[in-house]
Amino acid sequence: MTDARHHPRITPSTRILLHDLATRRDRDEWIVGRMATRTFVALPAAGARAVELLGEGLSVARTAELLRDETGEEFEISDFVGDLVALGFVARIGDRPVPDGEPPRASLPWLRPHQVRSALHPALPVFVGVLLLAAVVALIRRPEVLPGYRDLLWSPHGSLVLISAAAAGWTLVLAHELAHLVTARAAGVPGRIRLGTRLQFLVMQTDISGIELAPRRHRLTAYLAGIALNLSLASALVLTLALADTGTTTHRLLSAALLLALLPLPFQLMVFTRTDLYFVLQDLTGCRDLYGDGLAYARYVFRRGTRTGTGDPSTRLPPHERRAVRLYSLVLVVGTVACLTFMAAVTLPVEVTLLVRAARGLGPGHGLAGNADSAAVLVTLGGINVLWAVTRWRNRRSAVQS
Structure with missing residues (x-):
């Protein structure tokens, strides 16, 4: 500006x-x-x-x-x-x-809207729906195809499981974000992929500012493109597993890939962290800033309870936004508290335990395999936490400077 x-x-x-x-x-x-x-x-x-x-x-x-x-x-x-x-x-x-600032950089600037125009074709959601329906039918006929958590443990070597899961998981995350980028680019929006944080989660996110100017069908397609990609990949894996022999390494790897494709989907329901479904909800309710207004209203309610508050910030909003913001503020508070409580009670103790065990597993008395296993845990798990801290600090500094 x-x-x-x-x-x-x-x-x-x-x-x-x-x-x-x-x-x-x-x-x-x-x-x-x-x-x-x-x-x-x-x-x-x-x-x-x-x-x-x-x-x-x-x-x-x-x-x-x-x-x-x-x-x-x-x-x-x-x-x-x-x-x-x-x-x-x-x-x-x-x-x-008037002096003009440097425009934000776009990811994959060589990708032109006309090259990916098919991403907005009306037939594409129909294809995703048909593929999903076929997968559901396959699961009804062969329910044993649906994997369990043990399918992630496809190898007796924990380090190999951890590294492969991290590599595959982040590859799927990148594909998920590329789906957003491609659909937004098809609508003429540059888009930029970068790392971010949502509470205790390290995420990859795509800034598709400008999609607000597109027709509603294009906006919703861009918001839901990542979920559609995960569902399409999962559906294709279900159909493949229904035809593959059980008990083989290939079957176990496909089952693990299916779980990794499905695992991000429950996270999308956490709209209090501004997931893809949050933007769908914001668009359908006609709110300009559902998260910001919801947070402001939650703070007002808290301050009113302590008798230090000012006026209700939601009164300046149109009636349809006011109702949505007040309801969302409840989801925001309950969801955030539950998420942070789970982190403090479960996630953090587990990660600390794993990191301590890995650190104790290093040394000449633990052999080559033991040292490699401990090093893999330290690099993978410790690296993610360090990356989360660096990303959060960098984004906060950028927000203050802007």
């Missing part, structure tokens, strides 16, 4: 040149944004009309005059132009160009 304080004074005669902006009507508001910088804002109808008039080259005074004639209300267009400058929407004020 740019700082409006360092630009020419905006007067009634000022004319501006806007960057290439996109707009979409959403209920009673308009989404206006600049795809190059992935900056978007929700405006009332009068605000969207002001952007349209200013974009046509009208002066600040003429824009205010036309809006007054059309709506019967007075608008401070000079202040509005200052807001547009701060958002990075203005390319020039009068004859003076």
Whole structure:
């Protein structure tokens, strides 16, 4: 974003040149944004009309005059132009160009929308549905194909199981995020894949800011693309297992792969961590920032209970958003508390125990296999925790700097 304080004074005669902006009507508001910088804002109808008039080259005074004639209300267009400058929407004020920041980098910039347009084809969800139905039928006919947790232990060597599961798991995670990226790119949204944290979880996430301007079918397709990929892969593995001989190494590996494809899906139900289903929920409820507004309302309720609170922040929201935000705030609080409690009571003690055992298993008295097994646990499990800490610190620093 740019700082409006360092630009020419905006007067009634000022004319501006806007960057290439996109707009979409959403209920009673308009989404206006600049795809190059992935900056978007929700405006009332009068605000969207002001952007349209200013974009046509009208002066600040003429824009205010036309809006007054059309709506019967007075608008401070000079202040509005200052807001547009701060958002990075203005390319020039009068004859003076406005400095522009470096646009965010996109992942796989060589991938063009026309190359992946088929990702938004209406037949693709039908194909996923048919594949899933076929897998369900196969499971009904052969329920023994459904794997259990023991299928992950396909080798007697724990280090081999751990390393292979980590490699396969992160490969599936990358494929999941690539599905989001490809569908968003097909809709003309650049997208960027990066590491992030959700509570105690290290995650890979895809920023598809700009998808807000796409039609609803395209938005939902981009949000659900990762889940669809996991379900499609799992369905294909079920059908393969139904035809494969049991008891073989291949069968055990396929069963382990099936479990790894299914394991991320329950996590998607944890909408309080802003999973894929969270964005679907946010879109269907018409909320602008379900998580942020829900967190603000939860804080208000807590402060009200301690008699230190201010006004209810949800009252400024439209009725349909207010109801959704208040309900989501309950899910947010309960889910977060339950998740952190589980980490403190189960996950953390288990990980500490494994790391301590691995550290004690190193040394000349434990043989080559024992040392290799301990080293694998330390590198894999310890590395993930270190990566979580580094990622969380880096993202928090970036958020403060922005």
